[in-house]
Amino acid sequence: MSEISDIVKGLRENNRLKQREVADYLGISQQAYSYYELDKRELPARHVVNLAKLYNVSTDYILGIEPDFAGSYDLTSKYIQDISLKDMLWNLKKLNKVNRQEAVKYLAYLNNTQSKQTQVPKPSTASKNE
Numbered sequence: 485m486s487e488i489s490d491i492v493k494g495l496r497e498n499n500r501l502k503q504r505e506v507a508d509y510l511g512i513s514q515q516a517y518s519y520y521e522l523d524k525r526e527l528p529a530r531h532v533v534n535l536a537k538l539y540n541v542s543t544d545y546i547l548g549i550e551p552d553f554a555g556s557y558d559l560t561s562k563y564i565q566d567i568s569l570k571d572m573l574w575n576l577k578k579l580n581k582v583n584r585q586e587a588v589k590y591l592a593y594l595n596n597t598q599s600k601q602t603q604v605p606k607p608s609t610a611s612k613n614e
Contacts (some may be wrong), residue, residue, distance in 0.1 A: 487548040489523040495539045495546075496521070512536055 488599040496506055507517035510531055527535075527546075534545045544550040562568055578586060 488527055488546065491546055491548060492527065492535060493521040495535070495541065499539060502538050506535075506538070509538055 496503070503517050503521070504514045506516045510517065512531075516525070519532070520527045532546050536546055542550055556597050564572075574582060579587060
């Protein structure tokens, strides 16, 4: 199998879609779509573009040019000190609904205050009579 057919099949399976659903999205038959996954037919550029939109990935990812799609993260890598993103998500998931909402509000607050702290002051307009 070509790398493209593997990528397209993997994206479909990861998004828990059936071949029929993707084929309907592309406006083709399920059999025609299955030929792309089986590497019996070359995937046309218009379908590459539409699949990138469907899965929210770049066309470069589908074509095998980029190793990871935009927005993908290694959840097991260390994020802060010895804590991984997976650990952070797991701890957030263990909170009750009210505390999760409060945590999200607090993150929004921190992001807002951080963006205000890092804003570059606008230069003042000097008088043209100087």
